[in-house]
Amino acid sequence: ADARAETMKTEPAFLPNGTRVDIMINVASPDDLKGISPEICDGIGLVRSEFLFEPGRPLPDEEAQYAAYVAIAAWADGRPVTIRTLDAGGDKPIPGVTSDGESNPFLGLRGLRLSLARPETFRVQLRALARASLHHEIRIMLPMVTVPGELAEASALLDEVVATLIAEGTPCRRPPLGIMVEVPAAALGALRFPADFYSIGSNDLTQYTMAAARDIADVAGLNDAGDPAVLELMARTVGAGKARKVPVSICGDAAGELRLVPKLIGVGLTCLSVPPALVGAVKAAIADLKHV
Ligand code: PEP
Numbered sequence: 001a002d003a004r005a006e007t008m009k010t011e012p013a014f015l016p017n018g019t020r021v022d023i024m025i026n027v028a029s030p031d032d033l034k035g036i037s038p039e040i041c042d043g044i045g046l047v048r049s050e051f052l053f054e055p056g057r058p059l060p061d062e063e064a065q066y067a068a069y070v071a072i073a074a075w076a077d078g079r080p081v082t083i084r085t086l087d088a089g090g091d092k093p094i095p096g097v098t099s100d101g102e103s104n105p106f107l108g109l110r111g112l113r114l115s116l117a118r119p120e121t122f123r124v125q126l127r128a129l130a131r132a133s134l135h136h137e138i139r140i141m142l143p144m145v146t147v148p149g150e151l152a153e154a155s156a157l158l159d160e161v162v163a164t165l166i167a168e169g170t171p172c173r174r175p176p177l178g179i180m181v182e183v184p185a186a187a188l189g190a191l192r193f194p195a196d197f198y199s200i201g202s203n204d205l206t207q208y209t210m211a212a213a214r215d216i217a218d219v220a221g222l223n224d225a226g227d228p229a230v231l232e233l234m235a236r237t238v239g240a241g242k243a244r245k246v247p248v249s250i251c252g253d254a255a256g257e258l259r260l261v262p263k264l265i266g267v268g269l270t271c272l273s274v275p276p277a278l279v280g281a282v283k284a285a286i287a288d289l290k291h292v
């Protein structure tokens with residue numbers, strides 16, 4: 001099976017009915033790309049930008065971020081690169097950035113909530129992203145979006161940042177702005193978010209739907225992305241994407257769980273973003289599908 005996955009790695013994936021399934025990769029740091037050919041994927045579906053905000057280090061400045069984003073996009077060689085803005089908090093505390101002492105950090109100031117509460121920090125990231133987008137297919141993705149007003153606020157900030165860059169004479173472009181769908185409220189209300197794309201974060205969507213934390217082993221049995229309730233929220237998100245004619249993908253760990261691949265295809269997903277090491281196995285699992 002390993003040999004088959006290895007040979008399939010660089011081939012495009014198709015469903016039995018001929019539909020192309022885009023397989024993208026998730027990267028947590030530029031190191032993840034070392035020794036990997038971009039030919040194994042149709043793009044990068046998730047860059048977890050937290051790697052830039054390392055504990056004990058000063059916050060990365062605009063130039064450091066710009067260089068990191070350009071380096072990742074250059075690797076992708078023209079393929080789309082989805083860079084998620086800082087997703088600190090919850091299971092990703094960053095000393096000096098996230099707030100201490102929350103009784104339940106998963107329900108606290110995390111993800112986009114935190115970025116909107118720290119506009120000086122958020123602006124630096126948006127500036128670096130708008131500049132890096134000039135020569136690369138970069139898309140900005142917002143984590144932990146819960147209500148449309150948050151997307152509106154981030155979108156307005158991006159407009160402001162781009163206008164400032166243009167006024168300064170700094171070359172830039174306003175990249176597409178999409179949202180992670182990882183809070184049940186966002187999945188249920190996906191149609192009401194004027195996002196340029198949706199990407200399902202099954203890790204958080206599952207824990208919030210099943211009320212079972214992703215990091216508590218005792219409730220791991222309940223933390224199942226294949227539960228019908230979670231699949232229903234995914235199906236709704238796919239439906240919203242179709243209705244609004246914008247792309248929908250999934251970048252949570254469920255996309256790389258081979259037993260779940262048929263279910264994800266079943267809810268209508270045609271873009272899966274997985275860790276680079278799982279690309280071949282996921283393509284093989286898609287090739288094995290008998291129906292669809
Ligand atoms: C998710 O929640 O599924 C996701 C992709 O984001 P993270 O695991 O980084 O929270």
Ligand code: MG
Pocket residue numbers: 143182201203204
């Ligand atoms: Mg998440």
